[in-house]
Amino acid sequence: GAVVSQHPSRVICKSGTSVKIECRSLDFQATTMFWYRQFPKQSLMLMATSNEGSKATYEQGVEKDKFLINHASLTLSTLTVTSAHPEDSSFYICSAGAASSYNEQFFGPGTRLTVL
Amino acid sequence: GQQVMQIPQYQHVQEGEDFTTYCNSSTTLSNIQWYKQRPGGHPVFLIQLVKSGEVKKQKRLTFQFGEAKKNSSLHITATQTTDVGTYFCAGPSYNFNKFYFGSGTKLNVKP
Numbered sequence: 001g002a003v004v005s006q007h008p009s010r011v012i013c014k015s016g017t018s019v020k021i022e023c024r025s026l027d028f029q030a031t032t033m034f035w036y037r038q039f040p041k042q043s044l045m046l047m048a049t050s051n052e053g054s055k056a057t058y059e060q061g062v063e064k065d066k067f068l069i070n071h072a073s074l075t076l077s078t079l080t081v082t083s084a085h086p087e088d089s090s091f092y093i094c095s096a097g098a099a100s101s102y103n104e105q106f107f108g109p110g111t112r113l114t115v116l
Numbered sequence: 117g118q119q120v121m122q123i124p125q126y127q128h129v130q131e132g133e134d135f136t137t138y139c140n141s142s143t144t145l146s147n148i149q150w151y152k153q154r155p156g157g158h159p160v161f162l163i164q165l166v167k168s169g170e171v172k173k174q175k176r177l178t179f180q181f182g183e184a185k186k187n188s189s190l191h192i193t194a195t196q197t198t199d200v201g202t203y204f205c206a207g208p209s210y211n212f213n214k215f216y217f218g219s220g221t222k223l224n225v226k227p
Contacts, residue, residue, distance in 0.1 A: 034214060043204060044159065044217045093158055104149060104161040105206075105215065 002028045004096050006108035013084055014116055020080045021111045023094030029074035030096035034105065035067075038091040050077040050094075084115040120207045122218035130226050135192040137221035139205035146208055148181060148188045149215070154201040162190075162203075195225045 003026040013019050023033055031052045036044040048069055049057040056069035068080040077096075081088055091112055095105040119142040129135050139148065147166045151159035163172055165181035165188060172179045178191045192199055205218040 036217075041222075043220045046214060046216060049214050095159075104164060105159075107158040107160070110158050 002026075002096070002106045004094065004106045004108040006094055006111050008111060009109060010112045010114075012114045012116065015085055016083055018080055018082045019084055019113060020078055021092055021094075021113075023077045023079070023096070023108050025075045025096045025106070028096075030077075031074060033071060033077040033094055033096045035069065035077075035079050036093045036095065038093060038110075040091075044093065047079075050079075052077075081113065084113070086115045089113055089115045120205060120216050120218040122205060122221050124221055125219065126222045126224070128224045128226065129195050131197060132194050135195050135199070135223055137190050137203050137205075137223075139188045139190075139207075139218050141186050141207050144185050146185075148185075149206045150179060150188075150190055151204045151206060151217075152201050153204065153220075157201075159204060192223075195223070197225050197227050199223060200225050 005024045005026055007022045011019055033050040035047045037047050038044050046059050047062045047067060048059060050069045050071040052071045052074050058064045066082055068082060071077040091110050093110040094108045097103045097105040121140050123138050127135055147164055149164045150162040152162055153159045163179050165179055168185050169183045170181040176193045180189045188205055190203055200223060202220045202222045204220045206215040208215055
C-alpha cells in the first residue's frame, strides 16, 4: 500500500512552546489529508481536514488558532500546536487518501507529543 | 450528529477461541471500513464494505455489512496471538469527504 510518513515520531517540549508535525505522502499525491488525535486507550478523534491550496476544515471544538494546519503541496501537510500545554499531550496521527470516503486511508506512524 | 459505536470495548480470549466486534451507526452509511491498530502502532486498513448485506472474508476474518447499512461486524475464527490489537470501524460523513471512527474494540489473546 501507499506510504505516509510523519516527523517527528516523538517530541517533548516545555509548556508555552510551539511544535510542528509534518505529514508526507511518499509515493502518491494527496489533495486531502486528515489529522487525528488519540488519547490513551481511546479512539481516533478527527481534528481537521487539510486541503491542498485552501484552508483546513476544523471539527467542532477544535481551535483553529491553536492547531494551525498548512497543506502547501500535494505531498505535505503540517500541524503546528501553538503555545502547547500539558493537556495537549497526545498521539497525533495523520492520514492521506483520496478525498472521497470510498477510498482507504493510509496512516502515518504518528507523533507522540509530551508537553511538560 | 453522526455517531459510530462499537461493542465490546474490550475482549479477552484464549488462543483458538472466536472473537466478534460489532459496529453500529446512528445513520445509514454509504460504506464502512475496518482498521486494525497494533499496540504502539498506527491504524492499518483491513477492508471496505459497500453493498447492503455484503459479506467479505480474509482468511480467518469475516466482515459483514447489515441489510440496513447501519451496522457491521468483524468475526475472527480461531484467534491467534498475532490478532492482538484494537479494531476500529469507520464510517463516512454525510457529505462523504471524511471518516468518523468507532470507539474501537481492544482484543487480547492469551497463548
